[in-house]
Amino acid sequence: MTPAPAQGGGDEALVAYRALLDRYHRTLDLLSPAGYADIDRHLAEAERYAVAVGELATVTGPVLDLGSGAGLPGVIVAARLAPREVWWVERRRRRATFLTQVAAQARLSAVRVVAEDVRRLARPADGVAAVTAQAVGTLRDVAALTRHLWGTRVLIVSRKGPDWPDEFAALGAWWREDPQAAGDGWAAPRVLRAEPLGTRGTLVAVELRGG
DSSP: OOOOOOTTOOHHHHHHHHHHHHHHTTTTTOSOHHHHHTHHHHHHHHHHHHHHHHHHOOSSSOEEEETOTTTTTHHHHHHHHTTSOEEEEOOSHHHHHHHHHHHHHTTOTTEEEEOSOGGGOOOOTTOEEEEEESSSSOHHHHHHHHGGGEEEEEEEEEEEOTTHHHHHHHHHHHHHTOHHHHHTTOOOOEEEEEEEOTTSOEEEEEEEEOO
């Protein structure tokens, strides 16, 4: 078990990231004009992901950011939790190239940029400890896409709309119907945290734990 890291580290990495966003957000179509104009709020929301993962994902294993896109929340998670290993999974090649440049210039040496479909990845030795996903479908979708990578416990952190309790219920129903989960002695999913993100939904952290 690893302790939750102190928040506030990685400021130099975030300065480098902001500089790269300023330079490439238009040419690489990283963010919409409205999204870029509201970048401070996006960064603040990403900080909430980092806090949740740092406090709740206390087992060993990398953190996987699914569909990293322009780097939110993955860059902030990696910067705040360094030197913890973080995978940025982004199958769009131009964005993966941008993320590779971010990792190099921000000196995030524990980051692995993965430019392929998450379903093709091999499970790390300890299994993935946490999955962050900002816009990759439902909780069930995220679980189904990443399950083959998990260790004996995984945390899923995602921003959800007002119907998130229904998504959580659907995740639980899917889990109860899965014979592999029952055979492996996995417990039912449980919500560890649900906190409002202003008018932008709710940050939900769900734990799935093996027997």
